[in-house]
Amino acid sequence: MSFNCQRANLKKPDSITKALVSTAFQDHISKQLELDSLVNLNFKKPISRNKICKLDAKSKVDSGLSKNIVKKKTFNDEKEYVLTKATAADLPTLAEKLGLVGIDDSRKQIGETEWNEIKIKYKNRQEFKEPCVICKEPLGINQQVLLSCTHTFHRNCLEMFEKHSGKKACPMCRKERYKARVVYDASRYHKNVSASKIQAAWRGYLVRKWYKNYRKMVPPKNPILRKKFFEEKLSDITNRLIQSFNYDADNLLEDIEKNLKKSRETFKNFDERYRHISEEEWSSLLTKVINRNHDECSICMNKYNLPCSIFDLEKCLDQNEAKPIVLLSCSHLFHSVCLNTFEELNLDKINVCPECRSAYRKREISTFFNKN
Ligand SMILES: [Zn+2]
Ligand SMILES: [Zn+2]
Ligand SMILES: [Zn+2]
Ligand SMILES: [Zn+2]
Structure with missing residues (x-):
């Protein structure tokens, strides 16, 4: 004392x-x-709010008495204010x-200048970017308090901490009778970071979209990719063409089938009718016919004398003189008269073999002998 x-x-x-x-x-x-x-x-x-305001005219004081004032404050209203409830212990x-x-330092009111110094210290440490040390969650947009000892926490976390510990002391440095101030640095930082993330995502989306379009317009240099690029282009054009026609797919396919069949037949007939057949081919055809040993004209169902071999041709030629025989390129034999009659009765433009229905070139058997 x-x-x-x-x-x-x-x-x-x-x-x-x-x-x-x-x-x-x-x-x-x-x-x-x-x-x-x-x-x-x-x-x-x-003590009354007016009295506290007189004591600390510069800072805005939340005495906790006026509930209306607290209600009006929202997260969007980023006005900082001193939070400490003035108690009897805070008065001289x-x-x-x-x-x-001498007057105790802890009882002295802190003015704006001191608060600015405290804020500079805590901003230098960039503590508002770190998580709250009580709950280990990021400070984020939750209400944040800065203590006069330059430490910062969630407002709720600090209140809960004090409620459970039963005394008013900073959870980090144990300083008693601190002054607290609601600040929004963490909230602003969190909003900036979030905005940057959203902007980055949006910019990424735009660039990817642009690049996709760019890839559709400009062919790549890599030969494999280039080939793929043009294939896709071509299939795109084809698809668009097909879509622009209103057609019945089944009918179209049927038409195509018919046309193909016709053209195939035409080509086949064309080939057969105008194809040059050499002497050797004719001889082999005749041998084939003789070997088959079919001695009946399929048109008149009458028999003709078939030679035993190509060398016996001369003998049987005399016997068939009345009704000469004709050999077709499809290797079928008919009486010349029968085939001529058959051809006359044919309504199609192209004559086909009565047996195998293929176009043919014909040659009389007698010509073989004459040539030989
Ligand atoms: Zn917390
Ligand atoms: Zn502290
Ligand atoms: Zn006949
Ligand atoms: Zn035939």
Whole structure:
């Protein structure tokens, strides 16, 4: 006690009554030791908001008394304000007022200049980018408080921490009777980061879209990709062409089938009718016919004398003189007269073999003998 008195430049103790001095010291010590039960003064009641505003005219104070003011505040309204609830412990004691002891630093109100210094310190450490040390979640857009010890937490986390620990002290540095201020640095940082992410995603989407279109317009240099590019282009054009026609697929396919069949037949007939057949081929055809040993004209169903071999041709030629025989390129034999009659009766433009229905070239058997 005597030590405190000496430090505080005691003001003329003679002029103050002993009772006042002892009361002032009792009050001061009990407040220092937080012995609220011993203090029976009006300070126990929360002091009015007006009084606090007078004490700290520069800072906006949330005394916790006016619920309407708290309700009006939203996350979008990024106005910083001092949060600390003023209690009896925050006011100077009678002993301090009388100058019996020096004023405790922790009881001093913090002005804007001091707050700016605190903010510079905490911003240098970039703590608003780190997660809240109480809940380990990012500070994000949740309400954030900055303490006068330059540490920052979620407002809710700090309140819960104090509720459970039962005393008002910074969870990190244990500083008691700190001042707290609601700040929005983490919220602003979080919004910036989120906006950047959204912008990056959107820009990525645009670039990818542009690149896809670019790839459709400009052929790549790689030969494999280039081939693929042109194939896709061609199939695109074909698809668009097909889509632009309104057609019946079955009918179209049927038509195609018919046309193909016709053209195939035409080509086949064309080939057979105008194909040059050499002497050797004719001879082999005749041999084939003789070997088959079919000695009946399929048109008149009458027999003709077939030679035993190509060398017997001369003998049988005389026997068949009345009704000469004709050999077709399809290797079928008929009476010349029968075939001529058959051809006359044919309504088609092209004559076909009565047996195998293929176009043919014909040659009379007698010509073989003459040539030979
Ligand atoms: Zn937290
Ligand atoms: Zn701290
Ligand atoms: Zn015949
Ligand atoms: Zn035939």
